[in-house]
Every structure is written in C-alpha cells, then in structure tokens.
Amino acid sequence: MSNSTSGQAFAKHDHRHCIKAALKQASRICGERNGRLTAQRKRVLELVWKNHKPVGAYAILEQLRAEGFNGAPPTVYRALDFLLEHGLIHRIESLNAYTGCAHPGEQHTGQFLICSQCQRVAELDDPKVKTAICNSAALLGFEADHQVIEIRGLCPQCQDH
Amino acid sequence: MSNSTSGQAFAKHDHRHCIKAALKQASRICGERNGRLTAQRKRVLELVWKNHKPVGAYAILEQLRAEGFNGAPPTVYRALDFLLEHGLIHRIESLNAYTGCAHPGEQHTGQFLICSQCQRVAELDDPKVKTAICNSAALLGFEADHQVIEIRGLCPQCQDH
DNA sequence: AATCGTTATGTTATAGTATAACAACTTCAG
DNA sequence: CTGAAGTTGTTATACTATAACATAACGATT
Ligand SMILES: [Zn+2]
Ligand SMILES: [Zn+2]
Ligand SMILES: [Zn+2]
Ligand SMILES: [Zn+2]
Numbered sequence: 001m002s003n004s005t006s007g008q009a010f011a012k013h014d015h016r017h018c019i020k021a022a023l024k025q026a027s028r029i030c031g032e033r034n035g036r037l038t039a040q041r042k043r044v045l046e047l048v049w050k051n052h053k054p055v056g057a058y059a060i061l062e063q064l065r066a067e068g069f070n071g072a073p074p075t076v077y078r079a080l081d082f083l084l085e086h087g088l089i090h091r092i093e094s095l096n097a098y099t100g101c102a103h104p105g106e107q108h109t110g111q112f113l114i115c116s117q118c119q120r121v122a123e124l125d126d127p128k129v130k131t132a133i134c135n136s137a138a139l140l141g142f143e144a145d146h147q148v149i150e151i152r153g154l155c156p157q158c159q160d161h
Numbered sequence: 162m163s164n165s166t167s168g169q170a171f172a173k174h175d176h177r178h179c180i181k182a183a184l185k186q187a188s189r190i191c192g193e194r195n196g197r198l199t200a201q202r203k204r205v206l207e208l209v210w211k212n213h214k215p216v217g218a219y220a221i222l223e224q225l226r227a228e229g230f231n232g233a234p235p236t237v238y239r240a241l242d243f244l245l246e247h248g249l250i251h252r253i254e255s256l257n258a259y260t261g262c263a264h265p266g267e268q269h270t271g272q273f274l275i276c277s278q279c280q281r282v283a284e285l286d287d288p289k290v291k292t293a294i295c296n297s298a299a300l301l302g303f304e305a306d307h308q309v310i311e312i313r314g315l316c317p318q319c320q321d322h
Numbered sequence: 323a324a325t326c327g328t329t330a331t332g333t334t335a336t337a338g339t340a341t342a343a344c345a346a347c348t349t350c351a352g
Numbered sequence: 353c354t355g356a357a358g359t360t361g362t363t364a365t366a367c368t369a370t371a372a373c374a375t376a377a378c379g380a381t382t
Contacts, residue, residue: 093311132289143320145277148311219339232360
C-alpha cells in the first residue's frame with residue numbers, strides 16, 4: 001500500500017505519518033533488493049521528506065552541515081542517486097529539486113502538481129493521463145518510455161485570497 | 162497557421178522551410194507586439210532552429226563566438242528570455258535546453274516528444290492530454306496553470322535497429 | 323580472526339547552467 | 353535635439369552537478 005494518498009500533500013494531515021511510512025517502506029524495499037539504506041542515505045531521505053516541498057541538493061547539504069556533517073556535494077548527490085534508483089524519491093526537473101515518492105516500489109513515473117505559491121507538490125499517477133500521452137505519441141510512431149509531467153498552478157489552499 | 166505540422170520533426174522534410182517560416186512568423190509576431198527582433202535575437206532564433214535538437218545556452222554562445230561575436234552569457238540568456246516571452250521558443254526543462262516553438266503566437270503550452278537516441282524533439286499540443294491533466298488536477302482542487310510535459314522515448318526512425 | 327573483493331564515503335577540483343549589478347550604447351517619440 | 357526607455361556590454365558570482373582518485377567500511381570466505 002502507498003504511504004501517501006494522491007493529493008494528500010495539499011490536505012491537512014499528520015505529516016509525521018508520511019515520514020514514518022516513507023522510512024518504513026524504504027527499509028522494506030531496500031531489504032528486498034539488497035540495497036543498503038545506510039545512515040546517510042536514510043538521513044537524506046528524511047530531509048527530502050521533511051515536508052511536501054521539493055528540496056535542492058545544496059539545501060540538503062546545508063542541513064547536513066548544520067547537523068555537524070562535514071561533507072561535500074558528491075556525498076549528497078550519491079545519496080540522491082541511490083534513492084532515485086530505488087524509486088524512493090523523484091527529481092522535479094523544472095525545479096532542480098527532489099521530492100519523496102508517494103508510491104515507492106511500484107513501477108511508475110510520477111505526475112506532479114506544483115503549487116506556485118506554497119511550493120508544495122502532490123504526486124499523481126493517473127492512467128488516463130498516461131494513456132492520452134501514449135496515444136498521442138503513438139500517432140507519430142513515437143515509442144514513449146519515460147515521462148516528465150510537472151504541472152504548475154495553485155493548490156486548493158492557495159486559491160483562497 | 163503553424164510553421165511545422167505536429168511531429169514533422171521526426172519525418173523527412175526540407176528543414177530550410179522550417180527555419181524560413183519560423184523567422185517569418187517571428188518577424189510578424191514581434192511586429193504585432195512592438196517587440197524588437199534585433200539582429201542578435203534573430204541570430205539566436207536561427208541557431209535554435211538550426212535543427213530539431215534542443216540547444217543549450219552555452220552551445221549558442223559558442224556558435225556566436227565562432228562567428229566573431231565576442232560576448233558573454235547574459236547576452237545569450239537575454240535573447241532567449243525575449244524569445245521565450247514572445248512564445249517563439251520553448252525551454253526543455255529536463256535538458257536545460259531550448260527548442261523552436263512549432264506554434265508561435267498561439268497561446269499554448271507545448272508537449273514534447275524527445276528521442277533518447279537522436280535527440281530530436283517534436284512538439285505536440287494535444288487537447289486530450291491537456292484535458293486529462295486538468296481533470297485529474299481538478300479532482301484535487303488544483304487549478305492548473307502551466308504544464309511541463311516532456312516524454313522520452315524513441316522516434317520512428319530510431320526504433321529500427 | 324585474517325583476507326580480499328565489493329560497495330560506500332571522503333576529498334579536491336572542475337564542468338555546466340544561470341543571474342546580479344552596473345556601465346555604455348541605441349532607438350525613437352516628442 | 354533631447355530625454356526616457358530599451359538594448360547590449362562587461363565583470364563577477366551564484367547555483368547545480370560530476371570527474372577522478374583516495375580512503376574506509378562491509379561482508380563473504382577461508
Ligand atoms: Zn505529508
Ligand atoms: Zn499552495
Ligand atoms: Zn524542420
Ligand atoms: Zn530519434
């Protein structure tokens with residue numbers, strides 16, 4: 001089961017559950033695949049999950065340094081690469097930033113709703129969207145493989161005023 | 162009328178027509194809006210349209226320098242910003258690169274098919290895709306504004322072998 | 323426990339992408 | 353001609369990401 005219902009990022013919720021669930025899932029998935037969720041990788045994953053706002057590699061680095069870690073960019077990028085490879089986080093191309101995956105372990109390619117105001121991101125995985133794209137691509141004989149879908153707009157809470 | 166039928170990028174065609182049409186449209190659109198298509202901006206647009214492969218800002222800079230221009234990054238980025246603002250080019254987020262717009266002047270947000278092998282890009286504007294996304298977003302109360310859609314895969318010609 | 327290949331991390335330097343800030347020049351309406 | 357707006361030049365710097373090589377931790381095997 002997923003650790004985050006679609007769109008939950010925009011609803012009021014106890015985010016500690018998100019974090020806890022994400023770590024638990026990560027642990028399980030790494031166990032199944034012989035991936036080693038080391039302390040650093042785990043810490044980076046926690047920082048990515050700190051909230052539903054995508055976070056940049058250098059922001060993570062700053063956090064780690066604030067905690068006494070004395071490291072350099074490659075350390076962070078390696079951790080991020082590991083987490084990406086195991087499907088525990090996604091990269092948001094239009095932000096050069098990273099966000100926790102809401103459906104870890106399941107094979108998928110996320111679709112992201114990004115609030116222009118509060119920066120929070122919700123991950124969707126709507127098969128209709130995927131189908132529409134694949135159909136459209138197929139008409140041109142294009143064989144779709146991976147999709148980057150990042151939608152900017154206003155989340156429910158930021159539409160108010 | 163658009164200067165490039167959807168998906169033409171992947172078909173055999175006389176690309177000189179693409180370039181010529183793009184420049185003509187650009188000239189018209191800038192005229193209508195009191196945008197000044199200066200020599201530099203025009204040259205950058207030509208370089209972006211050199212083929213259907215997105216091109217990076219620094220690659221453009223190199224080209225310009227090879228032509229005797231002795232400039233710096235801001236010049237290129239300013240030209241790109243101008244062209245983006247007037248809807249004459251698009252930015253491909255997942256490549257940090259720029260590509261000519263196939264429907265300049267028309268209000269739209271492109272959807273891009275990017276061949277992983279030959280790097281060529283075709284621009285779509287499928288209303289079904291847009292609708293599917295907007296519907297999906299609306300279910301969460303999210304008001305979609307701008308969409309980044311970049312599909313990786315293999316173009317018809319690169320699927321052969 | 324000692325060994326050894328594999329994986330992970332440390333470290334330094336550098337590549338690649340983008341913008342800030344200010345100066346000089348061009349254009350064009352009045 | 354003149355002044356305001358827009359454009360380009362120039363220098364420096366911020367931000368994002370990786371190359372390359374050294375060291376350390378791990379884990380299976382002996
Ligand atoms: Zn949460
Ligand atoms: Zn918001
Ligand atoms: Zn063409
Ligand atoms: Zn191709």
